[in-house]
Amino acid sequence: MTSQPRTAFRPCIDLHSGQVKQIVGGSLNDKDESQLKTNFVSSEPPSYYADLYRKRNLTGAHVIKLGPGNDDAAKECLRTWPDGLQVGGGITLDNAQFWIDAGAAKVIVTSYLFPGAKFSLERLQALAEAVGKDRLVVDVSCRKRGSEWIVAMDKWQTMTDMKVNKESLDVLAKYCSEFLVHAADVEGLCKGIDEDLVKALGEWTTIPTTYAGGANALGDLELVNKLSNGKVDLTYGSALDVFGGKTVKFDDCEEIMGMLMGDWITEGSTEIARVDGVSLLTRSEKRKDRVEIGPEQLTMAAIEAEEISKATGKTTRVIGWYHSHPHITVFPSHVDLRTQLSQQLMDSRFIGMIVSCFNKDSELSNKIQVTCFQSRPDDGGSCQHIKLPFSVLNENPLDSLTLPKLLEIPERIFDEQRQSFYKSIPASATSTTANTSVPASKERATKGVKGSRFFSLSPTRAFSFSSSSSKDLEGDTVMSPVDDVSSGEQAAKRSKSDRGSMDDIPADELNTKMINHHAMSLPDRMTLIRNSGVYVQSLSSLVDNLVGPTLQMLVDREQYNQSMLEALQAQKQALMYQLKSPGFVGGDKDLVDFSEL
Known part of the structure; x- marks a missing residue:
């Protein structure tokens, strides 16, 4: 039995006027900017998304420059993840090698191949010779006309003389290593993929192909896999939570x-x-x-x-x-x-x-x-x-090996979430200290600084603001900024109520990252607040979806064991009574079935 490919997620970074945006495909028009419809305009720099994909090693991400004024933003992405991103938009024979040298893993070309909206095989051959077939991706984004799909150029506004079919894809595949296909009619609408196009691409393509347009649910990943027999990958855009969407979470469907x-x-x-x-x-x-x-x-x-x-x-x-x-x-x-x-x-x-x-x-x-x-x-x-x-x-599911592993799952996931969160904290602004001592560097840094604030980050608690008092530097975690004039008695009471009993927590879990937010830029501070919110949300999800059900299962198991224990005790009393009765004859009637334990 031969290996069967399967559909994978391919991320994107769409650039317009130097910003990351999600645009409704048919509204992009240089002649009339008033027609532009956007689903999302990011407040984050383009490098944020490049770094997000780099950390997850999400290869094959495409950076598309939608019009002029995006070169600097594209270069910023490439500096963030050299050789990890593909770049398209305005690629020609004259600048293709420039973008490769700038750090692009591959260049994506469309309009250059269609001078006067007519396909030029000579231009494709020249590009393949200049940068190499393995470095070239051909964008055959298209619009549907009747029962056919026609390649569209110039931000999908101009129809070319090329149809998307097996014959045309076979010709293009000789000179490139991948296809990128935007279904322009459904791009940005979040109303579902073009199923007919995906199915056709699965039948026609012989090289890696990525489809984009209309995906609005996680189930679309399986749908594309089914329609294309795993030969076509999928890009999520406006539906993705990192692009303001509400139906697809970027961190969902992680493999274990x-x-x-x-x-x-x-x-x-x-x-x-x-x-x-x-x-x-x-x-x-x-x-x-x-x-x-x-x-x-x-x-x-x-x-x-x-x-x-x-x-x-x-x-x-x-x-x-x-x-x-x-x-x-x-x-x-x-x-x-x-x-x-x-x-x-x-x-x-x-x-x-x-x-x-x-x-x-x-x-x-x-x-x-x-x-x-x-x-x-x-x-x-x-x-x-x-x-x-x-x-x-069909054996006992909670034996001596299985039960400890079941209880270990939340701990493992918590460790992963905590590590991911700590990695997002700027190293230059942090130091790790135990709750039982105050670093001299912290005392020097805060001495004479009125109202100095620190982030207190503990593995077992979310971050909070705390003042520069020695009590706070010892690890007191509070939920809001406090005045430096708080008395020792008030601080002790607050410490006890906020932290609960610390005696039962192992010393190695009391390590706390202290962050002087004055040493951080405003964007870093806002990013930290945002990341902390995501971290708390992930822990809440862990409690709701795993810790809570596991605890309930253990409670149910305890009740079951208690009922079995009572049944055994009643059986013991009955047997003892029978043993003392004259003329006793042994038997197993109404005995507890130990195989259920």
């Missing part, structure tokens, strides 16, 4: 990954992998189409398996890996198959497992699919998919 713990059982000539538990790993990379872990995490999983073996007396080892495909099909991608093959080089029995989750049908019912697989190389240098049969045993 971990290791499978258990042992192999030999029955005749058959090797059976018995999975008894999992090792939860902290993700070093979280993406909609990729998840990565550090090598040290794999070592920790092996050590954990050894500890379980010693504790249980049962051989436990790392026998495979698992990860999720949120909102898309369960089939392994070519990346999954290559990863699996590399693991099989160490042990040919090593298995992979994929869980496809959060897939909703038209009736909004969730589907969860699971597959188990291995891979093997073929003659063409790619990997083949080997589907393995598996079964789920």
Whole structure:
């Protein structure tokens, strides 16, 4: 079975007059700016989005210059993430190499290929020769006319002589490495993708292709995957929360990954992998189409398996890996198959497992699919998919291995959120100190500075403003600015009420980042406030969606165990009574079924 591609998310940065905007496609017109309709105008600089994509390693992001006055903004993006972004808009033979040298991974070209709205193969060949086929993306953004799609240029206002079909794409594919296709008729409307176009692109294209236009829900990712057989990637624009949208969260659908713990059982000539538990790993990379872990995490999983073996007396080892495909099909991608093959080089029995989750049908019912697989190389240098049969045993789901792992999940996610938040804090404005002492540098910095304010950032609490009093520098976390004239008694009372009991918190969790906001620029301060809000929101979501249900499950389990205990005690009394009765004959009628415990 050969590898099946799957649709991935491709981000974008649309520049207009030097700002990041989301524009309704048909409203862009140089002749009459009054017709321009925008869904979103960002207050953030273009580099903010470039850095956002860089941190997530979201390759293939396209920066589109919509008209003049955007060169500086595009250069700012490229300086933020050299060789990580594609640049389009006004690309010609004369400037293509300039943008490559400026840091563009690839250049995107449209209008230059259509002098007088007529396609020029000579210009395409010259561009491919100048920068290389691998560095060239052809934008075949189009409008629908009848049952056909026509390539549109000059901000999608001028129709060319080229139709988007298999014949034209085959010609273009000889000289470029990717296609970018904006469905201009639905661009920016957030009313759904052009399904007919996506399906046609899946049938026609032979090289990587990205579709943009109309996507308004996470389900569109799966829809594009289904329509194109995974051959077309998808860009979200106005629907994305980072562009002011409300229907698609940028951080949604992150994949998870971990290791499978258990042992192999030999029955005749058959090797059976018995999975008894999992090792939860902290993700070093979280993406909609990729998840990565550090090598040290794999070592920790092996050590954990050894500890379980010693504790249980049962051989436990790392026998495979698992990860999720949120909102898309369960089939392994070519990346999954290559990863699996590399693991099989160490042990040919090593298995992979994929869980496809959060897939909703038209009736909004969730589907969860699971597959188990291995891979093997073929003659063409790619990997083949080997589907393995598996079964789920109906055993106690809360045994000694499973329950601790279930409780560990919120801790892992909290660690990831905390690390991401701390990375967003400017290093020059922070220092880490324990709550039990006041750094001399802080005393010097605040001495004689009336009303000096600090951000107090604790792993277990959101940031707050606090004054430069010594009590505050010791880690007192308050919810609003306080006056320097607060008495020691008032501060102590406030400290006790705000912080609660600190005696039960481990010392290593009392580390606090103190940030002198006077040392920060206003944009940095506003960014910190915004990031703190996002951080608190993510923790609230963690409590609502995971901690709360887990706690309720434990309460239900406790009640169940209590009822079973009462039943056992009643059974014990009945048995003791029977043992003392003359003529007792043993039996198992009405005894508690211990298999349910």
